[in-house]
Amino acid sequence: MNFSVIPAGLVLSPLTGALLIAAVALNSPHRAQALAVSSSLVCLIMAGAALWHCGGGGVIEYAYGGWPAPFGIAARIDGIGAVLATLIAALACGIFVYAGPTLRFEMPALEPPFYAMALLLVAALLGMTATADLFNLYVFLEISSLAAYALIGSGGGAASLASFRYLLIGTVGASFYLLGVAYLFALTGSLNLADVAIALRDVPASGALLIGLALLTAGMGLKMAMFPMHGWLPDAYTYAPSAATALIGGLMTKVSALVLMRILYGVFEPAHAALLPPLQTVITALGCVGIVAGSLMAVAQRDLKRLLAYSSIAHLGFIALGIGLGNQAGLSAAVYHMVAHGVAKATLFLIAGGVALRLGSRNTHALAGLHRTMPWSAAALVVAALSMIGIPPTAGFFSKWYLMIGCLDAGRIDLFAVVVASTLLSAWYFLRLLETIFFTEPAAQRHHEELPLPMLGTIVAGAVALIVLGILNQPLIEGVIGATAMLATGKMGTP
Amino acid sequence: MQELLATRLEYWMTGALMLVGFYGMLGKHNLVKQFIGLNIMQTAIILLFISMSVREGGTVPIIEAGVPDAVYMSPLPHVLMLTAIVVMVGTAGVALALIIRIHSRFGTLEEDELIERSL
Numbered sequence: 001m002n003f004s005v006i007p008a009g010l011v012l013s014p015l016t017g018a019l020l021i022a023a024v025a026l027n028s029p030h031r032a033q034a035l036a037v038s039s040s041l042v043c044l045i046m047a048g049a050a051l052w053h054c055g056g057g058g059v060i061e062y063a064y065g066g067w068p069a070p071f072g073i074a075a076r077i078d079g080i081g082a083v084l085a086t087l088i089a090a091l092a093c094g095i096f097v098y099a100g101p102t103l104r105f106e107m108p109a110l111e112p113p114f115y116a117m118a119l120l121l122v123a124a125l126l127g128m129t130a131t132a133d134l135f136n137l138y139v140f141l142e143i144s145s146l147a148a149y150a151l152i153g154s155g156g157g158a159a160s161l162a163s164f165r166y167l168l169i170g171t172v173g174a175s176f177y178l179l180g181v182a183y184l185f186a187l188t189g190s191l192n193l194a195d196v197a198i199a200l201r202d203v204p205a206s207g208a209l210l211i212g213l214a215l216l217t218a219g220m221g222l223k224m225a226m227f228p229m230h231g232w233l234p235d236a237y238t239y240a241p242s243a244a245t246a247l248i249g250g251l252m253t254k255v256s257a258l259v260l261m262r263i264l265y266g267v268f269e270p271a272h273a274a275l276l277p278p279l280q281t282v283i284t285a286l287g288c289v290g291i292v293a294g295s296l297m298a299v300a301q302r303d304l305k306r307l308l309a310y311s312s313i314a315h316l317g318f319i320a321l322g323i324g325l326g327n328q329a330g331l332s333a334a335v336y337h338m339v340a341h342g343v344a345k346a347t348l349f350l351i352a353g354g355v356a357l358r359l360g361s362r363n364t365h366a367l368a369g370l371h372r373t374m375p376w377s378a379a380a381l382v383v384a385a386l387s388m389i390g391i392p393p394t395a396g397f398f399s400k401w402y403l404m405i406g407c408l409d410a411g412r413i414d415l416f417a418v419v420v421a422s423t424l425l426s427a428w429y430f431l432r433l434l435e436t437i438f439f440t441e442p443a444a445q446r447h448h449e450e451l452p453l454p455m456l457g458t459i460v461a462g463a464v465a466l467i468v469l470g471i472l473n474q475p476l477i478e479g480v481i482g483a484t485a486m487l488a489t490g491k492m493g494t495p
Numbered sequence: 496m497q498e499l500l501a502t503r504l505e506y507w508m509t510g511a512l513m514l515v516g517f518y519g520m521l522g523k524h525n526l527v528k529q530f531i532g533l534n535i536m537q538t539a540i541i542l543l544f545i546s547m548s549v550r551e552g553g554t555v556p557i558i559e560a561g562v563p564d565a566v567y568m569s570p571l572p573h574v575l576m577l578t579a580i581v582v583m584v585g586t587a588g589v590a591l592a593l594i595i596r597i598h599s600r601f602g603t604l605e606e607d608e609l610i611e612r613s614l
Contacts, residue, residue: 135575135578138579138582139578139582142582142585142586146585146586146589149589149593150589153589153592153593153596157613158613160593160596160597160600161597161601161609161613163593164526164590164593164594164597167586167589167590167593168520168529168530168533171533171537171586172520172533172536175536175537175540178540178579179540179543182540182543182544182547185544185547185572186547191575
């Protein structure tokens with residue numbers, strides 16, 4: 001089998017799906033859903049093949065139009081990219097299976113456009129994981145953002161306002177990134193990641209280089225909602241349609257974090273390791289403040305989706321902390337946490353969507369007695385909440401575990417303490433959620449009304465995936481460690 | 496590069512343009528004005544890229560038989576910015592569509608009134 005087309009195929013498959021929906025399925029929700037599911041399944045198969053191929057440290061490269069890098073635009077997927085691509089394709093697949101009933105409830109008549117937009121988002125995110133070109137990355141970043149603005153804006157209520165604010169902030173983030181690319185391009189004359197990494201060796205450390213690095217970091221920080229650049233996130237997540245929130249909340253911020261990681265440790269570290277420590281200090285500090293502030297804000301929320309949104313800010317803080325630590329364990333924990341948190345948070349948002357569909361409310365008090373009316377959803381919620389808190393054997397425990405090892409490796413007891421304390425904070429709001437479900441008497445007696453099978457299947461699959469990811473953490477983390485080791489030793493810099 | 500920043504006027508100009516854009520986004524309360532500020536900021540970045548491609552005494556980068564080699568402008572930033580302008584137009588389209596939706600729902604585009612009405 002020819003693997004080399006995978007980096008291009010990952011983008012083309014959902015893009016074709018989106019165009020096909022626009023062409024032939026705008027009036028037929030079922031056909032649109034079938035197209036969306038099948039094209040994301042194709043992506044999942046390709047991403048799985050890439051993961052299998054790159055797991056042992058392989059790299060798949062594809063040159064668009066046959067032009068070799070650095071002259072042409074190169075697509076390149078490595079171990080970490082394959083992990084993220086598999087996550088994106090799997091979550092998209094599940095969400096497309098799930099989406100039908102909530103879409104008919106939340107945005108009737110807009111079903112087919114939703115699938116088309118969501119596929120565009122998926123195509124762009126996959127493109128970001130599988131590109132080796134700084135400017136190509138910018139274009140994919142903007143495509144994913146534009147699709148996300150449209151998806152968020154299609155929710156009711158204040159959604160259009162939340163989406164517009166996100167558009168302003170998100171475009172500033174992307175502009176910062178583009179400005180940083182301008183600096184790198186001016187200094188090295190290249191846009192290919194590997195080529196830039198090589199060229200940077202001949203560029204002396206200067207103010208311009210530092211400004212470029214800072215701009216790239218700030219841009220990606222805005223996009224990954226790193227504290228204090230998280231202002232856009234809570235409203236956007238709360239007002240977006242449930243299926244869109246699961247897709248955006250589970251994936252978008254993680255892909256930006258991956259880009260930040262690649263730029264810091266794939267491009268800059270091999271040539272200019274001395275520039276990184278001040279930046280790392282800032283990123284770890286912001287990560288810690290984000291963890292604590294996000295958790296504290298989540299405690300104060302009564303709206304289920306808003307609670308989950310603030311908890312996202314806290315968990316993006318964990319990822320930022322891992323990236324800021326910059327050692328083997330820290331980076332591996334960051335990647336593993338992207339997967340663990342992506343699956344857990346998407347599952348929780350999907351449950352929130354199901355609860356809103358059945359109970360007509362997002363208030364946490366409406367969850368009372370959920371284990372009697374929707375037992376399977378309640379069980380899945382418990383598993384996902386345990387993973388968010390970090391209780392074994394769920395995936396969330398192991399990502400926090402490796403993050404703590406990373407803190408100790410770096411000799412930072414203070415950061416270790418923050419991670420432990422944040423576990424208590426997230427236990428506070430998630431256990432209170434569970435208490436409401438199991439021990440509060442519901443206001444009105446309700447019948448057993450579990451969700452329809454496709455929705456329930458996706459939710460339960462998410463919960464099962466969390467346990468499987470937790471139990472299989474040993475081989476997975478070894479693969480991830482191998483992949484990050486490749487990043488950190490600057491393998492990217494060798495042509 | 497640092498000397499370049501200190502001596503070349505166009506970088507200061509794009510910097511000033513960018514600050515004007517930021518002022519529009521942060522200092523104005525009308526959503527359309529904020530959007531215009533965003534556009535000005537994006538334009539500043541495009542001008543920065545274009546100004547990087549300039550070579551003194553350079554000419555259009557077309558190689559033709561019979562014409563002696565000359566100094567050429569770098570064509571790459573132009574191509575990149577063509578794409579960036581397309582992205583900018585896409586962003587503008589989505590932003591204006593959202594502004595129309597906000598106006599039809601809340602009846603205003605002033606931020607302080609919007610905050611009151613969206614609560």
